[in-house]
Amino acid sequence: MEFYLYNTMTREKEPFRPRVEGHVGIYVCGPTVYSDAHLGHAKSAVAFDTLRRWLLHLGYRVRYVSNVTDVGHLTDDADQGEDKIQKRAKLERLEPMQVADKYFWRYFEDMAALNVLKPDITPRATGHIVEQIELTKELLKRGFAYEREGSVYFRARKWPEYGKLSGRRLEDQAAGARVGVREEKEDPRDWALWKRAEPEHLMRWPSPWGEGFPGWHIECTVMSLKYLGEGFDIHGGGIDLQFPHHEAEIAQAEAAGHAFARYWMHNNHVLLGGEKMAKSTGNFVTLRELFERVEPLVVRFYLLQSHYRSVTDFTDEGLKAARRGYFRLLDAYREVRRRLKAAPPGGHPELEAALAELRARFAEAMNDDLGTPEALAAFFTFLPVLNRALAGEVGADALAAVEAAFAELGEGVLGLFPRRVLEERLSGPALEGLLELVLELREEARRRRDFALADRVRDRLAELGVAVEDTAKGPRWKLVS
């Protein structure tokens, strides 16, 4: 069975063939770290994290590179406006790098809550100024770029393939481009590789063209090639980035003589109230807000319920339904683990047949361009069979096989059941309530003068790490760790 993925470049599902047998290099456009991540960021991160996990499951050795933009992303997403990070820094009265670092940590905290694996390499734009200057020099040398008053622009017209990924024709490309206050470009479609720093601009570096900072698009060309090499396998990102960001990446790489990514993958939007979720329009819900309402893994489950290339329509009802669905799976998984501890050896033919069916359907779905909705559906087809079996006797061999499937597919591939959710846990008020209940039952035994039972309760509590002390003011307990 081959793994097919949809290549935006060819507009076809193609069988995945790695550049080097057994190895996959992936580059995914990461966040600009000037504010908290919202559900749209999560959709992208979860989609490509699941790609990575599926490739690992298939036995590939994966190098996963995903950047952090900490300079050069301007407020109009093109060549005009203020640097997003510098703007935020003024607001928070911080040094720009403090803003970048603050949201860097918060982003990766959110991603960890979603069980998104850390990238193997997380390059930052400010960490690759030298490389960006070098590529700009090369493009100037080859005539694909020109300098104007300390800025350097890519000459779009010189690169006839510009537009090949997004399918935009020349006239469409120009339509979206804005004209700056002081237009220096030969053509509105050109974009900055390097921008001169105006006096008020804080983030600046020396360059052959004076003090300035890199354009937004060039970091990804430079960092993907640096860490993954010529003709690397997969480039991913949000659908919004197709044009101009990814077109520019390709043009910059290829015009400088480099073979660039071989497969291009794009995740679709999240809708909120029927409109596209986006920071720029204010129509968004941050992950931190969501995590106050629902367990983070439920958010991951929600996102996996729609295909990465489909729009996810986010609603409160949908979130509640996702929560129910997620806990149906988790509860069954926990019950399997609990039963396994004391189960007698033996199989369970009906269950094992359903399990084989689950594995087959799961693999088929994932191999068809990461069909996570169908992969989840396979779990939900399996679930009633499992619950019926659990109502009776199930042998340890069958239980172990079920546990392995949950671990390999549910956690390993879909990332839904990290260890922290498997352990059942009571804390705070619920724990206190439970212990008080036990102590009341023990007092009740003492009132009935059943001291043997009362002592047994105390001994059992001690074994569980709960020390009970009978004081004049009644029993008092503490956890002994």
Add this chain to the structure above:
Amino acid sequence: MEFYLYNTMTREKEPFRPRVEGHVGIYVCGPTVYSDAHLGHAKSAVAFDTLRRWLLHLGYRVRYVSNVTDVGHLTDDADQGEDKIQKRAKLERLEPMQVADKYFWRYFEDMAALNVLKPDITPRATGHIVEQIELTKELLKRGFAYEREGSVYFRARKWPEYGKLSGRRLEDQAAGARVGVREEKEDPRDWALWKRAEPEHLMRWPSPWGEGFPGWHIECTVMSLKYLGEGFDIHGGGIDLQFPHHEAEIAQAEAAGHAFARYWMHNNHVLLGGEKMAKSTGNFVTLRELFERVEPLVVRFYLLQSHYRSVTDFTDEGLKAARRGYFRLLDAYREVRRRLKAAPPGGHPELEAALAELRARFAEAMNDDLGTPEALAAFFTFLPVLNRALAGEVGADALAAVEAAFAELGEGVLGLFPRRVLEERLSGPALEGLLELVLELREEARRRRDFALADRVRDRLAELGVAVEDTAKGPRWKLVS
């Protein structure tokens, strides 16, 4: 009351006077990310984290910068040998930046377990190649550096103040310096600002002197000045770094015309088996190993029990004693929080007097160059008074005042009681055991035909989020979240 700190530069305890009223800038030398952190790293991180927390407690606005070295630190800690990260990359068959990122994340995971706050800025050496080249150019221009076959060295003899921090005389400085295979230096005391990259060297950047990489010392000069500015307040690091690392930092900055750090603070070693704990000698215990044996906050407590300028002699007995001490404090704090929920209003004169004494002694200790052992001792003097009070009635006002002291001083300053340790928690087997005990007691009530009690138990469990289902195979429970 003024805050005094010991300034290695003057060898005196000095009252701390910030450069800008109300603001403090701190730079602390962080890890070279090529392997897991050990207890020695933790001692440094906890010491300066506690400094930062104390300054925040005093009302300063703090900018805390701590770097990560991801290039240029060679195996002999000077100018010879292999890059530590590149060496590890060969071993793990990874790209060098993968090694750096892997241990970057692991380091900050360990620090989070120790409740060390994230730096405001975590600059990386590879992220500041341009700035390091610029400073090297400036030092060449001023005659404090010279080029030899693509490498650039600092001319130590030209900077007469070299040695002023560590107090090393000229002849002592040379004694430690090794002579390389192909000695290019004018003087063995000179050090590399920039090293040419030999063909097998992977981490390399173009420079005016050919392809190479920065020397180890220059990153800290460049990054501290970039993010904290001229004459910043405090520079910290391990005592080993005094010479040559910090001497070189100072010389590089001052020779280029910059005012450098005003206070220098150095933490002492950790001993293991009577010998200095160090990665290079193999005499160390990683934090991850320790965290398997003991709760991470106990390790923090252990470290705070000795002064940052004293040697910490690590022993198993000491660790056990620290664990007992830590839990004595934590248990009392938890009990205060529990009692507070239902306490009647009112004070407790004896307790409040002891609390005032605690606060006074604590502040005195911390203001005396971060006297954490005495600050902890103040808590342990307070503890018997608190426990005596808790054996009787304590009013809510007194309890709230105690809780505030634990929160502000115990957690806010010493970092010992993050929220995650305050919530009592049972999970896994202990939780299952406790629930089974309740269910057994309920079965026992049913046997006695006390169905009212049995039903009450089930209702109480439901309130606590535990659903009980009576099946043919006995009761079964699950957590309903």
